[in-house]
Amino acid sequence: MTYLLRRLVTFPLVMLGVSVLVFVAIRLVPGDSITAMLGTEAGLLTPEQKQALSAYFGIDQGWLVQYGRWLSGVITGNLGLSVTYGKPVLEVILQRFPLTLELACFSVVIALVLGLPLGVFAATRAGRGSDLSVRIFAMIGQSTPSFVFGLGIIYILSAGFGILPAMGDYVPLTQDPIGNLSQLFFPALTLGLSFTASVTRISRSAMLDVLSDDYVRTARSKGVARRNVIWRHALPNALIPVITLCGVEFGYLLGGAVLVEQIFALPGLGRMTLEAILQRDYALVQGAVLFVALNFMIVNLIVDLAYVALDPRIRLGSRS
Known part of the structure; x- marks a missing residue:
């Protein structure tokens, strides 16, 4: 039982480390999600429309703010909204x-x-x-x-x-x-x-x-x-x-x-x-x-x- 409890306690720590690594790694990939989602049509959007889409999908803030917002959602079971599918992750x-x-x-x-x-x-x-x-x-x-x-x-x-x-x-x-x-x-x-x-x-x-x-x-x-x-x-x-x-x-x-x-x-x-x-x-x-x-x-x-x-x-x- 002691071993089981000790392993369960390490779960959140490991998940926290994984979350930091994947959060940084995906954002180091060139490009942005709005352009990738809309393709050539992204060039037809006005700056205000792009800003509205970025705010809707939560990518309009700095990395630290995005991570804090995402992590607080993960704790409550909310992994965010998928840009590709328009559904909860x-x-x-x-x-x-x-x-x-x-x-x-x-x-x-x-x-x-x-x-x-x-x-x-x-x-x-x-x-x-x-x-x-x-x-x-x-x-x-x-x-x-x-x-x-x-x-x-x-x-x-x-x-x-x-x-x-x-x-x-x-x-x-x-x-x-x-x-x-x-x-x-x-x-x-x-x-x-x-x-x-x-x-x-x-x-x-x-x-x-x-x-x-x-x-x-x-x-x-x-x-x-x-x-x-x-x-x-x-x-x-x-x-x-x-x-x-x-x-x-x-x-x-x-x-x-x-x-x-x-x-x-x-x-x-x-x-x-x-x-x-x-x-x-x-x-x-x-x-x-x-x-x-x-x-x-x-x-x-x-x-x-x-x-x-x-x-x-x-x-x-x-x-x-």
């Missing part, structure tokens, strides 16, 4: 977040389903040709950008089968499960393949360490079936580094699936953030980054708590 984010959340979860599931068995398989055959093949696959997967997998999938489907992945407006899982899965399967596979390589390498390394422990040798000497030794005794203790990797990667997937969402035309949080940066939509970029940072910290907290469930010897209260 929180409303826009919550509309896009379900797709990105589902895509990240789907990608992690694919990576675990493929990567864990491959890692265990390689660890139990260390030094053999099959182990080398898995390690080569993992090395290639880690060194290949995810968008290359995406473009390759689209090419294979179009050139080999004459079809294209489902693209367009997001269909919620509760509304149309088949349509939802058909829309997200290939994007999730694209992200999952890259992540599979990391899971394979980490699970292999962790399994090799665990298989050399005394309790595993004791179980083998007592005649416990090889399958039970691997899957019931060794694997649970080898999952801690895998869970750590999943927690970190899941946080990155929530904010870093920009290219995949762009390739497959998915209206997710990453694509929205990219468009907001291009449009100089200060409030939307700031709100999206804060939202992703908060989710990243929550995921990492859940990962830390999961350690205790997997290994009761860990006492989070004593961790620094």
Whole structure:
């Protein structure tokens, strides 16, 4: 409980630091949001109209005043008004977040389903040709950008089968499960393949360490079936580094699936953030980054708590 409270206390401090960084960074980008929003039509506005629009979107004051006004709104749950969409930032984010959340979860599931068995398989055959093949696959997967997998999938489907992945407006899982899965399967596979390589390498390394422990040798000497030794005794203790990797990667997937969402035309949080940066939509970029940072910290907290469930010897209260 002490550890949990200490982590929760650090949340506001981290969020404050993130808010300062993103506030300054987005304003260092050349251009202004009014010109980016209106394009060539911005030249037709009178100075009074430009001033009125700037005041409406809260960008007519100095940086310090803007930051103080925005931060006071964040504390009360008001992330500001989006220049691009003309809606409250929180409303826009919550509309896009379900797709990105589902895509990240789907990608992690694919990576675990493929990567864990491959890692265990390689660890139990260390030094053999099959182990080398898995390690080569993992090395290639880690060194290949995810968008290359995406473009390759689209090419294979179009050139080999004459079809294209489902693209367009997001269909919620509760509304149309088949349509939802058909829309997200290939994007999730694209992200999952890259992540599979990391899971394979980490699970292999962790399994090799665990298989050399005394309790595993004791179980083998007592005649416990090889399958039970691997899957019931060794694997649970080898999952801690895998869970750590999943927690970190899941946080990155929530904010870093920009290219995949762009390739497959998915209206997710990453694509929205990219468009907001291009449009100089200060409030939307700031709100999206804060939202992703908060989710990243929550995921990492859940990962830390999961350690205790997997290994009761860990006492989070004593961790620094």
